[in-house]
Amino acid sequence: MQACPGEDTKAAGMASEGQVGFVSIIIPNWNGKHFLKDCLDSLIRQSYKDLEIIVVDNGSKDGSIEFLADNYPQVRVPRFEKNTGFSVAVNRGIRESKGEYIALINNDTVVDGLWVEELVKALNTHPEIGSVGCKMLGYDDRTLLDGVGDGYRRGGLPGRIGHREKDTGLFDSERYILGACGGAAMYRRAMFVDIGLFDEDYFAYLEDVDMGLRAQSAGYKCLYVPSAIIYHLGCGTTGSGYSPLVVRLSAQNNFNTLIKNIPGSLLIKFIPQICFWQAYYLAVVCVRGGRVLAWFEGFGRFLLMLPRMLKKRQAINKGRRVSLNYLEEIIVQSERDLEAARMRLNKQALEARENNSVKSTEAERKAEADLSTAKEEPVESTKSGKL
Known part of the structure; x- marks a missing residue:
């Protein structure tokens, strides 16, 4: 496969081949x-031991670098003087990595002991992924559930499939998805060499969705x-989902993402x-956060970036190896997955409200019964009856 030309995220400075089996x-x-x-x-407790850990520090002022140096000397720590955003940081880590496979995780996660082993096993078993x-x-x-993968709608709005659903076993089987969440994923180095790294015009948010669409x-x-299981605190260092920045x-x-990736x-x-x-x-932003000015600022910045995005779009279209029908099919299926997840979540919320209502009614009845019993019981006099 030939690399898609024109991407400013191409894997310059990155070794084209990693150590076989190394993560x-x-x-x-x-x-x-x-x-x-x-x-x-x-990560240190992982069953799979053929790995390295790279923490890319984005200008932390909380003592992170000193903490790592004192307690985890085996961890490599490339650093920036200021916060460069997700894409720039992980791209630097990827360029400095040695592995055939490259995993990304958020700092506010804890991974199950078999996490790396299970993901490596899947990559070794499925050459098409x-x-x-x-x-x-x-x-x-x-x-x-925090999520089982990235979803995407024809309207350009992403989502996390399964987010905040109860883990009832519905997602206990392997399946193809549009893309993996960048906070807990593993990639082939060969894919990055082919299609490029994360888009550094994405300071944060949707860079993993963009990668998923480009890869597809x-x-x-x-x-x-x-x-492969990971536990995620969520929004640990990025703040509210409706902050002006978000x-x-x-x-x-x-x-x-729409302009770049949709033919x-x-x-x-x-x-x-x-x-x-x-x-x-936009309506949700107005109702929940009142951040309409932030939305329009984001749209304005998109317009300023449009010429650059169109160049990237041209490169992606030139490197496309699947049919339009396939692209439409995976996006429509992803949209169906998100809608089904929304309906299950609404049902889950309704059942929770009904259960709370039943419990509240039972508590009220018990309180009334206790009060009625208390009224019927004779009250003993505190007086002795003697003068």
């Missing part, structure tokens, strides 16, 4: 010292591996969905 685990870190011990200890995702569970409530376009499938970056990258005929076909879902996101 490089890359963790971007920005002021995440309080997460690092649990995360790194879980370029990446693998895993089962992400909540860190505090491990009965809740180039013919690399992604496999969800439920036997809204601005999400709006900007929603449009960047012209599909883009025209998806116009009704694009209008609906982007208006929906």
Whole structure:
């Protein structure tokens, strides 16, 4: 396979071949010292030992670098003077890595002891895949799914499949997905060499969705591996889902991802969905966070970046190795997965409300019964009856 030309994310400075069977685990870190011990200890305890750990520090001021030097001398720590964002940080880690396989995890995660082993096994077994995702569970409530992979709608709005659903066994089988969440994924080095690294115009958010779409376009499938489990605290160092920064970056990258990755005929076909879902996101932002100015700032930045995105679009289209029907099919299926997940989550919430209502009614009845009993019982006098 030939590399897609024109990408500014091409793997310059990266070894084209890694050590066979070796895994490089890359963790971007920005002021995440309080997460690092649990995360790194879980990696050190992995059953799969042929690995290296690289923590790319993004200008932390909380003592992260000193903590790593004092407690984890075996961990390599490339560093930046300021926060460069997710893509720049992980790209540096990838360029400095040695592995045939490259894993990315967030610093606010703890991995199961078989996590690396199960993902390597899947990559060795399935030559058609370029990446693998895993089962992400909540860190505090491990009965809740954090997600099982990235989803994407024809309207350009991403989502995490299974997010906040109860882990009832529905996602206990391997399946192809559109892409893996960048906070818990493993990739073939060969795929990065072929299609390029993460887009450094994405400071944060949707860079993994963009990678998933680019990989699919180039013919690399992604496999969800439920036997690989990771526990994610979520939003540990990036803040609220409706902060001005999150809204601005999400709006900007929603449009960047559409323009870069969706071929012209599909883009025209998806116009009704694009209008609906982007208006929906703006409405949600207004209602939940009141961040309408941040949304428009993100849209404005997208317009300024449009010439650059169009050049990247040209390169991606030139390197496409799958049919338009295939691209449309995986996006539509991903949209169905997100809708099914939304319906299950709504049902789950309704059942929880009904259960709480029943419990509340039972508690009220018990309280009334206790009060009635108390009224019927004779009250003993506190007087002796003697003068």
